Amino acid sequence: MRAKTAAPLHAWDLLPKDAISLQKALAGAVVRSNRFGSGGRRAVRHVAGVDAAFADGGRIIRAAAVLLDYPGLDVTEKILIERPTTFPYVPGLLSFREVPALLEALWQLPAAPDLILCDGHGYAHPRRFGLACHLGLWLDTPTIGVAKSRLTGSHEEPGVAKGDVSWLLADKGLRPGERIGAVLRTRERVRPVYVSAGHRVSLRAAVALTLGCTTRYRLPEPTRLADKLSKAHRDGG
Numbered sequence: 001m002r003a004k005t006a007a008p009l010h011a012w013d014l015l016p017k018d019a020i021s022l023q024k025a026l027a028g029a030v031v032r033s034n035r036f037g038s039g040g041r042r043a044v045r046h047v048a049g050v051d052a053a054f055a056d057g058g059r060i061i062r063a064a065a066v067l068l069d070y071p072g073l074d075v076t077e078k079i080l081i082e083r084p085t086t087f088p089y090v091p092g093l094l095s096f097r098e099v100p101a102l103l104e105a106l107w108q109l110p111a112a113p114d115l116i117l118c119d120g121h122g123y124a125h126p127r128r129f130g131l132a133c134h135l136g137l138w139l140d141t142p143t144i145g146v147a148k149s150r151l152t153g154s155h156e157e158p159g160v161a162k163g164d165v166s167w168l169l170a171d172k173g174l175r176p177g178e179r180i181g182a183v184l185r186t187r188e189r190v191r192p193v194y195v196s197a198g199h200r201v202s203l204r205a206a207v208a209l210t211l212g213c214t215t216r217y218r219l220p221e222p223t224r225l226a227d228k229l230s231k232a233h234r235d236g237g
Contacts, residue, residue, distance in 0.1 A: 009138050012086070012100050019087075019096045020127070027129040029137055035200035036142055037114060044070050044142075047213060048106065048113035049222025050135070052098040053230035054085065061085045063101035064230035066222060067109050071212055073221045079108045080229055092126055092151075095134035102135060114142065115201070117213060117222040121145040123203075124168055124181030124196035126152050136199025143198030144206040145181075146223050150194055155183045162188050163211060168196070182207045186214045193219065 010022060037043035047070045052063045060082055067077040081104050087097040098120075106116070122132030122145030130151070136143030150168070158166040168181035181196035184207055197206045213220035219227065 012096065014096065016088070016090045016093060019090075019093050023093075023127045023129040023134075026137060027127055027133070030123070030129065030133045030198075031200045032123060032197045032202060033200075034142075034202050034205050044114045044209070046070060046076070046111055046113045047115045047117060047209075047222050048109065049117045049119070049220070049224070049226040050102045050106065051119035051223055051226035051230045052101060053227075055082075058089070059085055061098065061101045062230045063098065063105040064226040065102065065105035065109055066225040066229060067111065067113060068213075068222055068225075070115070073213065073215065075225065077110055078225070078229055079105045080232075081105045081108070094120055095129075095131040098131060099135050099138065103138065106139070112141070115209065116141055116143045116198075117210070117220055118143055118145050118198060119147070119219075119223045119227055121147045121151050121181070121194065122196040122198035122206075124151060124153060124194060128180070130196070130198075132196070132198025136201075140199075142200040144201055144210060145194075145196045145198050146210055146220055147194040147196075148219075150183075153180050158183050158185045158192055160185065160189050162186060162214075165207060168194060179203065184210060186211065186220070187216070187218050190218050 065079045118132040121130035132143040132145030153168040154171045158164040164185040170178040
């Protein structure tokens with residue numbers, strides 16, 4: 001994908017309380033408007049999906065990155081790396097557990113994606129700094145969070161047709177009622193997914209691009225394939 005940055009955003013060996021403080025400090029740097037390459041959303045020619053799974057009772061993380069062309073969604077590369085898990089499981093701090101390994105997988109891709117879809121949340125996070133925000137800010141790359149379940153906020157049920165949306169609203173924090181994500185039906189009468197902006201993408205564009213990456217499955221192809229790859233041939237956990 002690209003050489004590792006010479007100036008890392010921060011160190012990863014943090015205590016959970018320090019990680020929370022860092023999330024709060026970095027949240028203000030996230031860009032929630034469209035900042036794609038020249039040509040706007042039309043500049044998206046390659047999209048990556050990332051996900052992670054755990055083996056050996058959680059001691060090993062398996063990070064997957066899948067590169068696809070867009071809008072054709074043909075797979076051009078799959079990368080899977082394994083490394084020891086270095087951060088505990090703490091709700092709301094998933095990025096500190098997964099992003100270091102996801103970065104290693106992304107750096108091995110033959111081309112830099114124009115957009116990354118993450119299996120996790122972005123702005124729809126208690127501190128508005130979920131995994132998609134963290135990864136996007138680190139790489140300065142447009143990112144979208146597409147999660148299977150709700151982490152925070154409240155919403156009405158969307159309609160039953162593919163493409164139906166209801167808004168995920170903050171139910172606490174500095175701005176109760178703020179629109180923090182979208183509850184998107186990606187397949188008729190199938191459970192919706194939770195879409196939120198990560199970095200350099202607006203919420204409306206995140207919804208449109210997620211639908212553009214979705215075929216006949218509930219999950220968009222980039223994260224569906226990354227999820228499948230990360231779980232292939234696991235031993236233990």
